[in-house]
Amino acid sequence: MARTEGRVNNTLYIHTSLGSFQYRVTAIGVSNPYRLRPFIGAKVPINSSYAPLIHIYNPHTSTLQLTEMYTTGGGLHLELPNGEPEGLKNLWQIAPFETKTIMRANFLARSERNHTSYIRIKTNSSDEHFVILPVEV
Secondary structure, eight states, X not given: OOSSSEEEXXXXXXXXXXXXXXXXXXXXXXXXXXXXXOEEOOOOOTTOEEOOEEEEEOXXXXXXXEEEEEEOSTTEEEEXXXXXXXXXXXXXXXXXXXXXXXXXXXXXOOSSSOOEEEEEEEETTOSSOOEEEEEEO
């Protein structure tokens, strides 16, 4: 998922045993059909938490079923939006053209540093594709 919409120019650095190489890259960030937005730019004091809700929109004419959702990075955890330890399968079913809260991303700031994680979301309409949601705190 793009962090911003529109044209982006940047340099990609590849470090190998043979040396470092620079490549100029250009891309165009577009909005995604699920209306998900990256969680970037949050500033959290030490020993406090950042816990945004994740809402997803179903742009399809049939029910959207989330099949898998997990995070990278040790500091970010996913919780059900109602706080319960378990949920029924229909919690992750989104009716056509409906927006639904599906999860809470919970980050606890334990030290003063930048933290980058990703949330991967897979649905029944994206067997080969999935959405990767960046989280930068």
